[in-house]
Amino acid sequence: MRVVWLIFAIIAACASQSALAKVPSHVVDQLRDRAIEAGFDGTILVGQKDGSHSVFAIGENPPSTRAVWRWASITKQLAAVLAMQEIERGRLDLDAPVSRYWRDWKAPYASTIRIRDLLLHNSGLPQPDESQPDSDGVPAFYRSAAAVPAASASGYCAGPARAAPPAPFEYNNCDTIVLAEVLAKVTGRSFDRLMHERFGKKLGLKSVGIYGIEGRRFDHVAPTGEYRDVDALINLGVNGASAGAYGTITDLWKFDHALLSGKLLGSKARETMWQSSRENGYYGFFQWIYPAPLKGCAKDVRIVERQGLVGGIELRNYLLPESGQALIIFGRKRPVGIGDPWEGKGFAFDLLSSIACRSDRK
Numbered sequence: 332m333r334v335v336w337l338i339f340a341i342i343a344a345c346a347s348q349s350a351l352a353k354v355p356s357h358v359v360d361q362l363r364d365r366a367i368e369a370g371f372d373g374t375i376l377v378g379q380k381d382g383s384h385s386v387f388a389i390g391e392n393p394p395s396t397r398a399v400w401r402w403a404s405i406t407k408q409l410a411a412v413l414a415m416q417e418i419e420r421g422r423l424d425l426d427a428p429v430s431r432y433w434r435d436w437k438a439p440y441a442s443t444i445r446i447r448d449l450l451l452h453n454s455g456l457p458q459p460d461e462s463q464p465d466s467d468g469v470p471a472f473y474r475s476a477a478a479v480p481a482a483s484a485s486g487y488c489a490g491p492a493r494a495a496p497p498a499p500f501e502y503n504n505c506d507t508i509v510l511a512e513v514l515a516k517v518t519g520r521s522f523d524r525l526m527h528e529r530f531g532k533k534l535g536l537k538s539v540g541i542y543g544i545e546g547r548r549f550d551h552v553a554p555t556g557e558y559r560d561v562d563a564l565i566n567l568g569v570n571g572a573s574a575g576a577y578g579t580i581t582d583l584w585k586f587d588h589a590l591l592s593g594k595l596l597g598s599k600a601r602e603t604m605w606q607s608s609r610e611n612g613y614y615g616f617f618q619w620i621y622p623a624p625l626k627g628c629a630k631d632v633r634i635v636e637r638q639g640l641v642g643g644i645e646l647r648n649y650l651l652p653e654s655g656q657a658l659i660i661f662g663r664k665r666p667v668g669i670g671d672p673w674e675g676k677g678f679a680f681d682l683l684s685s686i687a688c689r690s691d692r693k
Contacts, residue, residue: 354385354686361685363387369678372555372664374398377686378584380591380655386580390555390664399538399551399577400661401567403639405648406576407507407617411450412590413514413525415600415616422517425450425603429509432516436509438489444496446513449506450616455498456505457490459483469564479544480522480571484512500612504573507617511572522572529595534585539578544568551577554643556664562642574641580661587650587657605635605652613673623672625680627688634672634683645669647679651687658683 354377366375372390386396417423423432423446430441438444440455448454459472469475472487488505511522518525523541531539544566554562567575589595596604604616613621615635622631633653639646645667649658660669660679670677 353383354379355689358685358689359385359387362682363389365678365681365685369668370664371660371662371667371678373552373660373662373667374400374580375661375682376580376584376657376659378588378657378659382588382592384581384584394552394663397579397581399579400646401542401551401639401641401644402574402576402578402583403641403644403646404574405583405637405639405646406570406572406574408637408648409526409530409576409586410507410510410514410522410572411604411617412595413522413529414446414450414510415596415604416529417514417517418603419597419600423513429513432513436485436489436512438509439492440496441489446510448496448498449510449513451497451611451614452500452502452506453497454503454506454509455492455494455496455501456488456503456509458493458501459487459504462487467561467564469561473565473569477544477566477569480508480569480573480575481512481515483569483571484509500614504570507573508571526576530586534582534589534594536578536582536585538582539576541571541575542567542577552644552661552663554663554665556643556666558643558665562644565642567641570641574639580659583648583659584657587648587659588655591650591652591655591657621673623680623683624675625672625688626675626684628684632683632687636672649679649683651683654687656686658686 366389374388374394374396376384376386378384388394388396425447426445428442429436429444444454460470462470462472464470465475488509515521530536605620607613607615607620613619619636621634623634625632635650637648643665645662645665647660647669669679672680672683
C-alpha cells in the first residue's frame with residue numbers, strides 16, 4: 332500500500348508541475364489582446380521550462396505558425412554559442428588574437444584583435460553599413476558588391492580599420508563574419524555545417540539553414556509594412572553568421588530551450604557569454620543581458636535579449652534564465668514598436684510581465 336501511495340504522490344507532483352509549466356489560456360489571451368492593441372502583425376511564441384510552448388499569429392492574413400522566417404541578427408546568438416563551445420573544448424581562447432587561428436588574415440590589427448573583441452563589437456573593423464550606397468540607398472556590401480561571407484572576411488572586413496582594438500563599441504556585422512572564419516579554421520567546418528551538426532541534427536531543427544549568396548528564392552515570410560518595397564533588393568546571402576540564418580519560430584524555441592537547459596553549453600561557459608554590466612551598455616557576447624523591472628514581479632528579472640532586423644522584418648528573442656522561459660516575437664510590419672523592457676514600459680515589457688510575473692508562478 333505504501334508503494335502505491337508513493338507512486339500516486341509522484342504522479343500528482345508531476346501533474347502539478349506540468350500544470351504550472353503550461354501557459355494558461357487566459358495568459359495567452361492577454362498576450363493576444365495586447366498584440367492586437369499594438370497593431371502587431373506576425374507571430375509570437377512563449378516557451379516554458381519543460382520545453383512546452385504556446386504560439387499564435389495575428390494580423391491581416393496572418394502567417395502560418397509553421398512559416399519560415401529570416402532570423403536576421405539572431406544568427407549572432409547562434410555564432411556566440413558555437414564560439415563558446417570551442418572555448419569549452421579548449422580550442423579557442425577569448426583573449427587570443429585572431430592571428431593565432433588565422434595566420435594569413437591581412438587586417439591591419441590581426442595580431443591584436445582578440446576573439447573577445449569580436450564578440451563584444453570592440454574590434455574596430457570596417458563598417459559594412461558605411462559602404463558606398465547604390466541608387467536605391469542600399470550599401471554596396473549588401474547588394475552591388477555582394478560577396479560570399481568568407482570572401483568578405485578576408486576582403487572588405489580586413490580593410491582599413493576604424494579604430495585600434497579594443498575600440499569603443501560599434502555594432503558591426505564584420506565581427507561575426509570574421510568570427511565564423513575563425514571557427515572554420517579551428518574546426519575544419521563552415522558555419523552552415525557547424526549549425527547543421529550542432530543545432531540542426533542535435534536538436535531536430537528541420538527548418539533551419541543559411542541563405543546562399545546566389546539569391547535562390549523559397550517561401551519565407553515577407554514584410555507588409557515599411558521597407559517592403561526595398562526588401563527584395565537586399566541579398567540575404569551576404570550576411571552569413573551575422574544575419575543569414577532562417578527557420579521557423581518553433582525551431583528557434585528548441586534552440587532557446589536547449590541553451591537554457593544546459594544542453595548546448597555548461598553553466599560556466601553560458602554565464603561567461605551572458606556577463607554584462609551597466610558600464611558596457613549591458614552587452615554580453617552578441618546579446619544584451621540586463622535587469623528589467625517587470626510589472627508584478629517582486630524583484631527585477633534578468634533578461635537575455637537578442638534583436639534581429641533585416642529589411643522589413645523585425646525580431647526579438649528574449650530568454651529568462653532563472654525561470655527557463657522565453658518570449659519570441661517575429662514581426663513583419665515595421666515599425667513594430669517593440670520597445671525596451673528595461674525602461675519599464677512598452678509592448679515587450681507588457682508581454683514579459685504577463686509571462687514572468689503570473690500569480691500562478693508564486
